[in-house]
Amino acid sequence: MRSWLVQHVRVLLFTLRRLRATPVSSLLNILVIGIALSLPAGMYVLLQNVQSLAEQVAGTPQISVFLSMDASRDDIARIGKQLKQHEAVGQAEFVSREQALEQIKRTTGLTDVIGGLTQNPLPDAFVVYPKKLDSQALEALRNELQKWPRLEHVQLDSAWARKLEALLRFGRLAVLILAVLLSFALVAVTFNTIRLQILTRRDEIEVSKLIGATNAFIRRPFLYFGLLQGLLGGVAAWLIVVASVHLLNGSLAGLVQLYASNFTLRPPSADNTLALLGFSAYLGWLGAWLSVAQHLWRAEPH
Amino acid sequence: MIRFNQVYKRYPGGYEALKNVSFEISEGEMVFLTGHSGAGKSTLLNLIPAIERPNSGSVLVKGQNVGSLKGGALPYLRRNLGLVFQDHKLLFDRSVFDNVMLPLQICGFDHRESAKRVRAALDKVGLLPREKANPIALSGGEQQRLCIARAIVNRPSILLADEPTGNLDTDYAADIMGIFKSFHQVGVTLLIASHDENTLRRFGARTLTLKHGELQP
Numbered sequence: 001m002r003s004w005l006v007q008h009v010r011v012l013l014f015t016l017r018r019l020r021a022t023p024v025s026s027l028l029n030i031l032v033i034g035i036a037l038s039l040p041a042g043m044y045v046l047l048q049n050v051q052s053l054a055e056q057v058a059g060t061p062q063i064s065v066f067l068s069m070d071a072s073r074d075d076i077a078r079i080g081k082q083l084k085q086h087e088a089v090g091q092a093e094f095v096s097r098e099q100a101l102e103q104i105k106r107t108t109g110l111t112d113v114i115g116g117l118t119q120n121p122l123p124d125a126f127v128v129y130p131k132k133l134d135s136q137a138l139e140a141l142r143n144e145l146q147k148w149p150r151l152e153h154v155q156l157d158s159a160w161a162r163k164l165e166a167l168l169r170f171g172r173l174a175v176l177i178l179a180v181l182l183s184f185a186l187v188a189v190t191f192n193t194i195r196l197q198i199l200t201r202r203d204e205i206e207v208s209k210l211i212g213a214t215n216a217f218i219r220r221p222f223l224y225f226g227l228l229q230g231l232l233g234g235v236a237a238w239l240i241v242v243a244s245v246h247l248l249n250g251s252l253a254g255l256v257q258l259y260a261s262n263f264t265l266r267p268p269s270a271d272n273t274l275a276l277l278g279f280s281a282y283l284g285w286l287g288a289w290l291s292v293a294q295h296l297w298r299a300e301p302h
Numbered sequence: 303m304i305r306f307n308q309v310y311k312r313y314p315g316g317y318e319a320l321k322n323v324s325f326e327i328s329e330g331e332m333v334f335l336t337g338h339s340g341a342g343k344s345t346l347l348n349l350i351p352a353i354e355r356p357n358s359g360s361v362l363v364k365g366q367n368v369g370s371l372k373g374g375a376l377p378y379l380r381r382n383l384g385l386v387f388q389d390h391k392l393l394f395d396r397s398v399f400d401n402v403m404l405p406l407q408i409c410g411f412d413h414r415e416s417a418k419r420v421r422a423a424l425d426k427v428g429l430l431p432r433e434k435a436n437p438i439a440l441s442g443g444e445q446q447r448l449c450i451a452r453a454i455v456n457r458p459s460i461l462l463a464d465e466p467t468g469n470l471d472t473d474y475a476a477d478i479m480g481i482f483k484s485f486h487q488v489g490v491t492l493l494i495a496s497h498d499e500n501t502l503r504r505f506g507a508r509t510l511t512l513k514h515g516e517l518q519p
């Protein structure tokens with residue numbers, strides 16, 4: 001067990017030395033990996049920010065519940081109570097037909113037209129703020145309310161939410177496709193780096209196998225190299241994204257002041273950072289593994 | 303210890319390098335393998351660590367049929383064998399010391415214990431003063447002895463040597479044979495391929511002779 005650990009530590013140190021022995025090509029590789037990964041990672045961070053911005057700007061989605069014209073005061077009180085007790089409802093606000101008429105007068109300037117009306121054509125209404133904001137929950141609530149008696153019409157003001165969700169879904173898909181494509185690129189970069197290393201160490205591999213090295217022993221230093229290079233590439237990608245966010249926030253400050261908003265881009269969260277580093281390290285490891293596996297397979301007589 | 307049963311080895315291309323070879327070497331024996339160039343000596347030696355596999359017949363090492371060993375089991379077979387290659391197979395990107403270290407690293411030995419063993423092996427072949435040199439700076443005979451040091455550092459119970467005295471003058475050859483004799487005295491089983499008739503005659507050990515792939519009676 002101890003000797004196993006010592007072996008791994010020795011290989012790790014050896015790998016670090018090898019990275020340092022060719023600083024230019026190591027740096028270039030890390031930079032290529034970092035730039036490739038920073039594209040999907042940066043887009044993802046942007047999407048997250050757009051989502052939280054949209055939620056801020058658009059406020060919470062609401063459901064307008066219009067009562068029948070013949071609803072009595074008792075009906076209104078009962079429905080108000082039922083709404084407030086409903087588990088999916090966060091808040092329910094009563095808007096009387098008089099208030100509604102006043103508001104139309106004020107906001108549209110149609111005072112004369114409305115003054116000519118002999119009776120108020122508007123119904124009493126509730127504005128309902130649901131607890132859950134995803135479109136499925138909203139829709140379910142609407143469908144349920146529609147079945148209540150004394151309600152004329154239930155309107156879901158979530159068209160924007162659905163559009164935004166569709167847009168974000170599209171954005172996420174684009175990020176995913178980009179991430180998959182660039183992952184292949186990363187694996188290819190590592191594959192090639194390791195292939196070149198194998199070429200320069202072909203004799204060592206051959207002799208090692210002849211005197212009893214297992215494939216795991218042969219693979220180990222290359223896997224460490226791929227893993228480490230991928231991890232450092234991930235760190236580079238993270239730095240690029242964080243630096244970009246800071247840069248954009250600087251120029252956003254002027255823009256945002258115009259609209260009196262306090263919007264700033266947030267850097268990737270700790271979770272996302274860990275995921276990025278883990279993923280890039282894994283891809284590096286995978287590229288190295290494939291490269292060594294290919295060499296070992298070709299070196300065997302078949 | 304080592305046993306060949308009606309072994310045939312045909313190389314891709316159809317050349318029959320070994321034909322119906324059968325023999326047995328018992329534990330602690332020292333045996334010479336001789337024959338003209340191209341007779342199949344290296345081929346025969348390569349069958350024992352399963353570097354090559356027989357087309358038919360069986361090769362048994364300590365009762366184990368090595369011809370049918372799976373790839374994953376080969377390393378553990380080879381760690382029990384000391385191999386001296388005809389073309390040395392030394393690594394010129396590291397020192398004499400590190401070349402001998404390699405088999406111990408492969409087995410995962412403790413570093414300090416390994417260093418002691420490496421020095422002991424180098425001392426045995428008389429290369430201790432050159433431990434920091436690069437093998438490229440060694441003479442042919444010294445390279446041959448380095449290869450022997452690497453083969454014995456693991457303390458194998460079987461030592462296979464392919465032309466360990468090839469191209470060496472008689473004094474050097476006698477040196478190396480002396481080293482082998484000392485292994486023989488501590489119970490190591492040895493199979494040594496050589497076409498150096500002088501040396502063989504001087505030793506008078508059991509000799510297997512190959513001719514065009516066939517064992518001569």
Ligand SMILES: Nc1ncnc2c1ncn2[C@@H]1O[C@H](COP(=O)(O)OP(=O)(O)OP(=O)(O)O)[C@@H](O)[C@H]1O
Nearest residue numbers: 313314315317319338339340341342343344345346
């Ligand atoms: N990998 C190979 N592919 C095809 N033919 C081979 C291969 N290795 C050896 N041979 C052939 O098999 C025959 C035996 O070769 P081997 O190397 O065993 O001879 P040897 O007795 O060791 O000769 P030498 O004394 O010159 O080393 C030779 O004719 C050689 O050409």
Ligand SMILES: [Mg+2]
Nearest residue numbers: 343344388464
């Ligand atoms: Mg030969």
